[in-house]
Amino acid sequence: MLKRTFLLTVTLTAATISMANPIDGKTAVLPAATRPITVVDYLKSISGRKVISGIHNREPNSRPSLQTDQLYRLIGKYPALWSGDFLFKDDDINSRWAMIYECKNQWDHGSIVQLMMHVAPPHQAEATVWDGGVLSHYTDAEWEDLVTDGGHLNTLWKRRLDEYSKYFRFLQQNRVQFLFRPFHEMNQGKFWWGGRPGPRGTAKLYQLTHDYLTKEKGLHNIIWVWDMQDMSRDFADYDPGRKYWDVFGFDIYANGYRKEWYDYIVPITGDRPIIIGECSVLPSASLLRDQPRWCGFMSWAELTFTENTVEEIRALYADDRVVTRDELPVFSRSAVSE
Numbered sequence: 001m002l003k004r005t006f007l008l009t010v011t012l013t014a015a016t017i018s019m020a021n022p023i024d025g026k027t028a029v030l031p032a033a034t035r036p037i038t039v040v041d042y043l044k045s046i047s048g049r050k051v052i053s054g055i056h057n058r059e060p061n062s063r064p065s066l067q068t069d070q071l072y073r074l075i076g077k078y079p080a081l082w083s084g085d086f087l088f089k090d091d092d093i094n095s096r097w098a099m100i101y102e103c104k105n106q107w108d109h110g111s112i113v114q115l116m117m118h119v120a121p122p123h124q125a126e127a128t129v130w131d132g133g134v135l136s137h138y139t140d141a142e143w144e145d146l147v148t149d150g151g152h153l154n155t156l157w158k159r160r161l162d163e164y165s166k167y168f169r170f171l172q173q174n175r176v177q178f179l180f181r182p183f184h185e186m187n188q189g190k191f192w193w194g195g196r197p198g199p200r201g202t203a204k205l206y207q208l209t210h211d212y213l214t215k216e217k218g219l220h221n222i223i224w225v226w227d228m229q230d231m232s233r234d235f236a237d238y239d240p241g242r243k244y245w246d247v248f249g250f251d252i253y254a255n256g257y258r259k260e261w262y263d264y265i266v267p268i269t270g271d272r273p274i275i276i277g278e279c280s281v282l283p284s285a286s287l288l289r290d291q292p293r294w295c296g297f298m299s300w301a302e303l304t305f306t307e308n309t310v311e312e313i314r315a316l317y318a319d320d321r322v323v324t325r326d327e328l329p330v331f332s333r334s335a336v337s338e
Contacts, residue, residue, distance in 0.1 A: 043273035054081025058301035061095035064102035078325040082106040083114040114179035121192040122156035172221040185229040197237030230256030249277025280307040285319035
């Protein structure tokens with residue numbers, strides 16, 4: 001993991017926390033309320049014990065808490081994680097600031113927050129279509145141009161990142177730390193960015209995006225998420241490298257709840273937090289107990305309510321392992337610096 005300067009002070013429920021002294025290696029016991037901790041460290045601390053709940057908010061960006069509010073009306077509590085998306089239609093692009101302001105608002109109210117990108121390929125205008133836009137394909141020669149410094153497509157992509165970095169800068173200035181999935185479902189070849197294995201493939205695009213935003217744009221409020229889908233067991237071909245990701249996300253739309261998937265993922269991710277990055281069918285409380293390394297789940301927007309019954313949603317959220325927003329620690333933003 002890259003060195004982070006963004007620290008958060010949280011109040012944990014435990015009375016004390018043991019910390020190793022960086023000088024002599026001895027363990028000291030500090031009051032829990034005084035320990036600076038990142039969101040990643042919080043996720044690590046609940047792994048095996050608790051699971052944060054979450055929901056994605058799909059278009060329109062003019063109503064960026066649509067599904068979060070719908071879930072609140074159903075269960076009487078807000079999920080722990082709010083998620084938004086830059087998106088690609090005219091109206092949603094014009095409402096990106098509304099989405100970003102809601103990201104800050106959710107953080108200010110105690111949520112863990114996440115941003116995603118269903119966006120146009122760099123050679124197209126930002127306002128594009130689903131088929132032929134977000135779902136499109138580069139030739140091998142075009143792809144090489146995209147991931148080569150100084151290439152035409154590479155330059156266009158960095159200009160696109162310049163635009164997105166304005167929103168990230170606003171969040172950094174307001175001391176908002178967020179999970180970021182720049183290229184979700186990296187093994188999904190239907191997306192213009194996905195389905196390209198190997199060191200010059202999708203992993204390379206992830207790496208150059210990470211390096212450009214952190215080194216060139218000076219952004220250090222990002223929690224980087226490496227995200228795959230339950231469709232192929234070739235994760236090593238898409239791994240951008242451990243210094244490039246903090247959290248692993250696994251999107252489940254087929255058979256990903258099977259234990260053989262869990263057993264495949266855990267050795268690959270090591271001690272990093274792992275979350276169910278997207279799902280249509282929610283995990284059951286019993287599954288979360290049987291697969292204890294999951295420290296979060298995020299259901300996909302409207303599919304939350306069409307693929308699960310009201311009784312199933314309420315039963316999951318009532319389980320004592322599932323964390324809602326009111327049960328999160330209080331995150332302080334005072335340690336962020338520009």
